Amino acid sequence: MPTTNRQLLLQARPAGLLAPGDLQLTESPLPELQQGQALARVKFLSIDPTMRVWMADRDNYLPKIPLGNVMRGFGLAEIAESKNPDFKKGDKVIGLVGLQEYVIITGNESRSFQKVPAIPFISDSAFLGVLGITGLTAYFGMTEIAKPEKGETLVVSAAAGATGSIAGQIGKIHGCRVVGIAGTDDKCKWLTEDLGFDAATNYKHPDWKEKLAAATPQGIDIDFENVGGEIMHAVLDRMNLHGRVVLCGLISGYTSENPALENFATIIVKRLRVQGFLVIDFSARFMDAATQLGKWKMFGKIKDRETMLEGLEKVPEAINMLFAGANTGKLIVKVA
Ligand SMILES: NC(=O)c1ccc[n+]([C@@H]2O[C@H](COP(=O)([O-])OP(=O)(O)OC[C@H]3O[C@@H](n4cnc5c(N)ncnc54)[C@H](OP(=O)(O)O)[C@@H]3O)[C@@H](O)[C@H]2O)c1
Incomplete structure (x- = not known):
């Protein structure tokens, strides 16, 4: 020993x-x-x-x-x-x-x-990933908070990360148009070519907001928010009336004192429903959710x-x- x-x-x-x-x-x-x-x-x-x-x-x-x-x-x-x-x-x-x-x-x-x-x-x-905390966060954030409907437009930030990549694919399973925001062209390529996202935009390119607008011609119904700050503001600007914001994380504010959420007026004007959640609130249902994620993975409906x-x-x-x-x-x- x-x-x-x-x-x-x-x-x-x-x-x-x-x-x-x-x-x-x-x-x-x-x-x-x-x-x-x-x-x-x-x-x-x-x-x-x-x-x-x-x-x-x-x-x-x-x-x-x-x-x-x-x-x-x-x-x-x-x-x-x-x-x-x-x-x-x-x-x-x-x-x-x-x-x-x-x-x-x-x-x-x-x-x-x-x-x-x-x-x-x-x-x-x-x-620890697709069947663990991040997969479960994507699962409960999408199925319990976002409750996506066929034909809706979903935007996911930090889309090529552990949580975002699964959240976007769950959106595809529910029939959404899914647009990812990520920090490199390679990540965007992975999202669209391998994971089936309809579009992905690299927020490090100066024209990314125009590209986000072009990728969301019907506006945005659901924001699965992992980042906050400027990225979230750009997404909120394109939200449809009564859209839903799933507040999963605000990573852009974790290493600084900058507030990751500033523009509250848009929430009023667009009558958005903003709901934060913690995956641990759903711990009693982890086993069932992991089983569903495992099935999706086995049948190739989600990749990780x-x-x-x-x-x-x-x-x-x-x-x-x-x-x-x-x-x-x-x-x-x-x-x-
Ligand atoms: N609510 C919950 O219970 C719960 C549970 C787990 C995780 N979360 C949250 O979910 C989010 C993702 O977590 P994860 O574990 O899946 O990590 P992850 O997405 O695998 O990794 C973080 C990614 O965030 C992006 N990022 C970092 N700083 C950024 C910035 N300033 N602006 C834009 N993008 C930035 C980076 O990708 P790019 O290359 O795209 O920049 C990075 O790869 C975090 O906000 C986390 O706190 C919440």
């Missing part, structure tokens, strides 16, 4: 992007396993924009992380040793494993770790992609990649 653990501790709260030393790699002895505990080896870590939010000096939907603590992180781990009847060696679990190589699951935490089944042709890492880095020490770089748009699809760090 291993005797040491490598962990990333939150040593300083970042200003903007993560700087070297904000997350510090340390090695510490692994305590002996007590009755009721299980030791799991972390295999994959999910890299999520919300990690940057958790590092800030304020409570959010989860409490802020005290300095010096192991940084919070979601991941998939395999049970290496167990003194808890709920887990046996070899079981794979997902949950808040923390940014570390080993996690000790204590008895009272065991319910917050979900066992993942072995499914042919489905990789373990898919449980992963950007994978290797090594715990790569996590800080990986978190920054989200804000530079250096990922396509789900960003994951393989730890073991």
